[in-house]
Amino acid sequence: MLLPPKDFRRELRRRATPAEKRLWRILRDRRLDGLKVRRQHPVGPYVVDFYCDAAQLAIEIDGGVHADPARAAYDADRTRALAAASIRVLRFSNREVMEQVDVVADAILAAARTPHPVPLPRGEGTP
Secondary structure (H helix, E strand, C coil): CCCCHHHHHHHHHHCCCHHHHHHHHHHHHHCCCCCCCEEEEEECCEEEEEEECCCCEEEEEECHHHHCHHHHHHHHHHHHHHHHCCCEEEEEEHHHHHHCHHHHHHHHHHHHHCCCCCCCCCCCCCC
16 A cells, blocks of 8 residues: 555654664754754655755665665666756665764765755756
8 A cells, every 4th residue: 555655754764774763863953063854855756764955965774675686776766866956865885874873974974065066957057
């Protein structure tokens, strides 16, 4: 049974993986340098694990299922679609989050602090 979008996101939050829970403890309530981060946030037709609107940054935590070739292809298409909407995507494995959460947090902070160029409309800015 398909859930309505809000109920689906609520269910994803309820069934968060241990890695998602661990990272959320660092990101919630603006704990990471004041960044406002949402979890299981809709972006177009997709739901990203974590999203920081101010930095136009999606953060994905990938478990073993993402190693499947079909899933990897879907993830690549999804990343391209988000990039086309000027959203950067950072991907971390469950293992990285569980074993090196401080390194993951530093990478998120560095990405959020790096200006994200907004692409010009097609045909503008080219000679």
